[in-house]
Amino acid sequence: MLIDSYDRVVDYIRVSVTERCNFRCQYCMPEKPFSWVPKENLLSFEELFEFMKIAIDEGVKKIRITGGEPLLREDLDKFIKMIYDYKPTVDLAMTTNAYLLKGTAQKLVDAGLKRINVSIDTLKPDIAQKIAGKDVLKNVLDGVNEALKVGLKVKVNMVPMKGMNENEILEVLEYCKERNMSIRFIEYMENTHAKVDISGLKSKELLEILGAKYKFTDEGFDGSSPSHYYLLEDGYKFGIIEPYEDDFCKKCNRIRLTAEGNLIPCLYFDEAMSIRDSIKKGDIQGAALILKEVIRTKPEKNRWGGEDGEVSTRAFYETGG
Ligand code: SAM
Numbered sequence: 001m002l003i004d005s006y007d008r009v010v011d012y013i014r015v016s017v018t019e020r021c022n023f024r025c026q027y028c029m030p031e032k033p034f035s036w037v038p039k040e041n042l043l044s045f046e047e048l049f050e051f052m053k054i055a056i057d058e059g060v061k062k063i064r065i066t067g068g069e070p071l072l073r074e075d076l077d078k079f080i081k082m083i084y085d086y087k088p089t090v091d092l093a094m095t096t097n098a099y100l101l102k103g104t105a106q107k108l109v110d111a112g113l114k115r116i117n118v119s120i121d122t123l124k125p126d127i128a129q130k131i132a133g134k135d136v137l138k139n140v141l142d143g144v145n146e147a148l149k150v151g152l153k154v155k156v157n158m159v160p161m162k163g164m165n166e167n168e169i170l171e172v173l174e175y176c177k178e179r180n181m182s183i184r185f186i187e188y189m190e191n192t193h194a195k196v197d198i199s200g201l202k203s204k205e206l207l208e209i210l211g212a213k214y215k216f217t218d219e220g221f222d223g224s225s226p227s228h229y230y231l232l233e234d235g236y237k238f239g240i241i242e243p244y245e246d247d248f249c250k251k252c253n254r255i256r257l258t259a260e261g262n263l264i265p266c267l268y269f270d271e272a273m274s275i276r277d278s279i280k281k282g283d284i285q286g287a288a289l290i291l292k293e294v295i296r297t298k299p300e301k302n303r304w305g306g307e308d309g310e311v312s313t314r315a316f317y318e319t320g321g
């Protein structure tokens with residue numbers, strides 16, 4: 001079992017299989033063009049799988065594939081199948097923008113994927129274009145329909161931003177509710193890669209908007225999920241992810257692996273250790289030691305909401321959120 005210095009059990013790893021993306025979401029990526037890590041620097045799926053085996057053997061029970069956009073990486077279904085065949089009981093999920101999901105959803109299910117999280121910030125094509133930098137909405141919604149059709153469980157992530165999609169909070173929730181998909185509103189997390197003038201809605205503001213239409217009760221937290229849950233009268237639950245609040249880190253059970261092999265203990269900080277050389281040399285024991293060291297150095301909490309005005313320099317497209 002992996003336990004950090006604050007007695008938190010770490011049993012969840014998020015694997016970013018590429019930092020590349022077909023979107024340029026304002027809250028995630030720089031506006032101006034920048035150069036990607038060369039493809040040859042990425043670990044192969046076989047190499048990533050070697051590390052997944054180590055993590056699973058050390059007690060990891062949940063693996064989320066993310067990016068950048070994970071569906072940009074060819075043969076993703078083969079990576080999913082490797083993990084599934086090694087341990088079918090691992091809770092295997094993926095976070096995607098859904099743009100390429102229509103043609104791939106069935107293959108992913110056949111490989112062993114059960115659940116996906118999809119980012120839907122708006123149901124208006126022009127706002128989607130503004131947020132993502134291109135006309136994406138039709139493909140995203142087609143992708144979601146396909147995912148539901150092939151039996152994937154779908155959760156939706158929405159990042160509410162002032163002057164952008166703040167007047168669609170109720171609509172996006174209704175869209176999810178009608179399709180039996182849960183929704184989590186994610187407070188915008190400031191970082192140096194995002195567009196500078198974004199102002200995200202905080203949970204208090206979200207609750208005011210939602211409270212104008214619905215009655216709900218505060219359900220608190222559920223296990224290690226960072227979501228603060230609320231229950232509507234009709235039984236539908238929605239979540240809010242509040243990184244600026246203290247509770248966010250208390251039950252944190254996760255670490256992150258980038259496509260290049262950097263193992264990251266916290267979403268906020270730049271600190272990381274590379275498992276790349278160990279994995280490339282086939283040094284399983286060495287990679288396991290690095291995993292334990294990263295767990296040992298996992299910080300107690302992030303600094304969003306800190307008083308010194310410091311902004312995270314960690315890129316979401318690299319860590320996978
Ligand atoms: N491309 C996929 C997607 O968009 O779902 C997976 C990677 S993306 C980095 C993972 C999640 O991070 C998405 O739900 C996205 O909304 C969220 N995200 C990215 N930047 C964020 C930020 N600055 N604040 C809050 N959430 C952010």
Ligand code: SF4
Pocket residue numbers: 021022023024025028029067068069097119316317
């Ligand atoms: Fe791409 Fe996801 Fe970042 Fe948007 S949030 S730019 S879809 S990685």
